[in-house]
Amino acid sequence: MVFQSEIIGQSISRIDGPDKVTGETVYTADVALPGMLTGKILRSPHPHARIRGFDTTAAWAVPGVKAIVTGEDARGFLQGKVLRDLPVLCWDKVRYIGDRVAAVAAETPEAADEALLLIDVDYEILPAVFDPMEAMEPGAPLLHDDMSAYEGAPKDFLAPDIHNGQTRLFWTKGDLEKGFAEADVVLEHSFAIPSRHQGYLEPFASIIDIDDDGRIQAWCASKAPFRARRQMAQALGLDEELIRVNVTSIGGDFGGKGDTRDLPIAYLLAKMADRPVKIVMSSVEELTASNPTHPTFVTVKSGVTRSGRLTAREVRTVHASGAYGALKPRAYLSTHHYVGGGYRIPNTLFEFLQVYTNTVPGGYFRAPGAHQYTFALECHTDLLARELGMDPAEFRRVNLMNPGDEDGLGRPIYTLNIREVMDAALAAAGWANPEDRPDHGRGVALFGRQIGGGVAGAVLTAEADGSFSVISPTVDIGTGTHTIEKQMVATEMGVSVDQVRVRVGDTDSVPYDEGPRASRVTYTEGGAIMKACDQMKQAISDGAARPLTVTVEHDAEERDDITYFSAQVAEVHVDRETGQVQVLRLITSHDVGTIIHPLAHQGQIDGGVITGFGLGVTEEFVTDGGQVVNGNMGDYKLPTMADIPALETVLIQTGGGAGPYEAKAIGELANNATAAAIANAVADAVGCRVFELPITADRVYKALRDS
Secondary structure, eight states, X not given: OOOOOSSTTOOOOOTTHHHHHHTOOOBGGGOOOTTOEEEEEEEOSSSSEEEEEEEOHHHHTSTXXXXXXXXXXXXXXXXOSSSOOEESSOSXXXXXXXXXXXXXXXXXXXXXXXXXXXXXXEEEEOOOOOOHHHHTSTTSOOSOSOGGXXXXXXXXXXXXXXXXXXXXXXXXESOHHHHHHTOSEEEEEEEEEOOOOOOOSSOOEEEEEEOTTSOEEEXXXXXXXXXXXXXXXXXXXXXXXXXXXXXXXXXXXXXXXXXXXXXXXXXXXXXXHTSOEEEEOOHHHHHHXXXXXXXXXXXXXXXXXXXXXXXXEEEEEEEEEESOOTTSTTSSOOGGGTTTTTXXXXXXXXXXXXXXXXXXXXXXXXXXXXXXXXXXXXXXXHHHHHHHTOOHHHHHHXXXXXXXXXOTTSOBOOBOOHHHHHHHHHHHHTTTSOOOOTTEEEEEEEEEEEEOOEEEEEEEEEXXXXXXXXXXXXXXXXXXXXXXXXXXXXXXXXXXXXXXXXXXXXXXXXXXXXXXXXXXXXXXXXHHHHHHHHHHHHHHHTXXXXXXXXXXXXXXXXXXXXXXXXXXXXXXXXXXXXXXXXXXXXXXXXXXXXXXXXXXXXHHHHHHHHHHHXXXXXXXXXXXXXXXXXXXXXXXXXXXXXXXXXXXXXXXXXXXXXXXXXXXXXXXXXXXXXXXXXXXXXXXXXXXXXXXXXXXXXXXXXXXXXX
């Protein structure tokens, strides 16, 4: 049931709006402490090498240098979200260009830079491997001797039989051989997707100040303060209670800011110098040595009958994980959320391999791994339809799941609205009445995923003056989380929004929270807020005096039986002489429940579509010998407003959402089908298929000449 009130469903003023537009918002890099030093990091110039020694004599002679640490000072210190295979500083080997080997803290940035240049690292160059397919060959250089020996190694998902294998996810359903035997047509296609950056504008920053009593005060550009605290403590062998992570605003995340990054290095420098230390990554460091998406290769094989029914599907996916697996919360990508793709398939096999390579370690991106896989799946779906002479939309209708059907992994899905969502997007695009214009085409693609669960909390206080205040453990990464919390408290406690204040708390003042991820925040943190309001109303009803504080710790279950879907239709024009693609329209349809804050909700959709547009037509890391060669904002082509086509949104509003007031997930839905919709539209326009992203003019031109 869709809920509407004078507060819920209204686009009230954002809590963070005034400070952001006036420049008052404080980010980690803005924090200034008395006596603070500038920290800089020395990175490996080699993709694979053994470290034979360090000489810091000349660096120490630079005026203003107060601390120098090398891998020798951090021997045995490993960090990671779960799998701890990433050295804080490398002491024996480096495994990618950009691996951290030493760091300096100095009075000025110039002194720190000069000192870095004077640190002498003696390297023995080793053979390197960059392609994950080559990395799996028995003769390829081995990056890690025994991955299973690392703390946090996911024992149930390791790939010990794969050379340089990191993890392996594997699911089967039915009888694959029988399914292919029942098919009239069997097609197999392979797709390649490069590495990309999350595209946030604020580089990661880390600050450490050690109190006189040894208490560690930390600031970092992480959306997950509690997880940052834990990762830092584990890396350095410290008690978590010694560390307080103070929260600042986050300048964009999109999946890329959930780790400690350089906090342990800042600690080592601050401890040596007995001064606060700030390390701010440059944008070049972000683009060449951070945690981008995984280069991915996907092969999809499907069997269908002449009537269009899918009988079998086999998927083999290989992710180049980079040199380490530390930057992923589970050490693998959460592909179980979306591999079924919304289609009824009786016989399936899905394999997802992550392979170590001498490249930048891969991290999380808005719906991790989804844009890679969805591009392959939805392009393959169109190719099946074309082979059968069916309209791509009709082919999908024949095979789409209904509520209660099993997905590709064999899980029954009871709540989904995929048919209505797709039909709404098609209707808005005028799919049934195509325009007969040369070199124009339209393509459709679908994406769905489940919602994440996990731990969240809230501290709610009924003040003596009748107002309410909330201390939230969840960082607002720009999605409007705290504003939505304000709306919920005002609604539940029967006051105006002006009588509710919300602020974020540090790790000393609020219950544990996992941080924003997996489209879960309104569901998990919103659930904690609702629970706190229920407890507060009961306490007030029982006669409790104000001020009164209620603290809630809330664990929301993962809902594998619910899938939220989005459908996108792209309209393009292709210049046959040059291969240039002009995207004219992007129509996005969503299954939604109660929309708590319409403007923030639409912002999530528009931002997702623009992200998907960039992934589809402009963005890729170009590498040579493990070196990112377009690692700056001038050459890495994030889309600008001048590039963006007309965006249209259609909302299918129904009940059944897992969140408060039956709200449904929106954060990771709009960015994953876009590239496939554009590729399908290009194929519709000129009859050629691009099997590699992004869909650039040169790739389309080549496909046209080869077709």
